[in-house]
Amino acid sequence: MKKQWMNLTKSLVAALGMSLLLVGCGGTQVSRLDASQEVALTDRWNATDSRMVSEEMIDDMLTFPWLQRWRQAHPERDRQPTVLVLGVRNRSHEHIAVDTFMNDLRRALIRSGQVDFVAAGDVRDAIREERRDQEFMATPETAAALAAETGANFVLTGSIDSFVDQLDGRRVTSYQVDLSLIDIQTNREVWSGQKRIQKLQERSRFRL
Template structure:
């Protein structure tokens, strides 16, 4: 009797462990604009909010009103993003941040944007290929690019302070806008983010 009692109990425990393991992972869709911070690392929300805030600040400086006054027939200056250097302690998807900067500028309606870097080189190669492969009526003309009036570049730095399971991670984003004709810096922006993370003392 004792032996027959333990047999179904063992099966019941094994089944409970199996079902608990199978039900341990769940996936659900969330709003992309909602921040879900699992760590203190740089995330997509940081990229979006920093880009929007810094571009708003850039477009509030006097350089753009001076441009509009001096160029009434072309009130929208053309900006080229030269690049953003990641000098932080972690891997950051800089291309995503640059895309957020571009999107914020285009959304403002106050500036035009031209491609640069690898994208510009790829477009030029395609245009050159069309000279030989496409019909004259459909080939994109060479030497008809819109020149950039201003160049945007910057860097991302980070600082980490940690002691006794507590950590403060600070990010500093610096951007600068340069007049392509005069090489004069017309805007310099800086944004700082600070995140605090504390490990739980509970141990299971």
């Protein structure tokens, strides 16, 4: 009887070891996806939201009268109005990479071909420091001139807010993006845009 019990114990241990080995062999599988393909695992803000909202809001901004008025007021200029993306505040309930959203706004502005864009923040400060270094270190014919920057005519700023409604395993998360374009010379707001997106997440009633 004791021998049979020992054999049974060995069999169980061996079976358990085989099961753990099979589970371990399963591992984690990683697949490459097209960057333009949306994979929504949760109702959180994602890269697709950032790209979609930025493109739609910039398209709307460029249809407003401010652009035509600026061109009519400056017929002698051979350049487009210059926009500076000043900043976007995240006031939502979750962490949102606002720098990524601001980069999407910049790409949409540049891709439109209707406005020029100037750098801001740390990038602008680093470029200015490089120009100061060139004044002393570079040859006169190759050094970038000081006080020759292109000044911005308008600044783009805004915020991201969110609202969550939840009941019985169903959750609706709403994101609201507000952007404003302001004339630097007059502080006049020449465009105000708003975009809302909603996401529904449902928890399955059956769990394995």
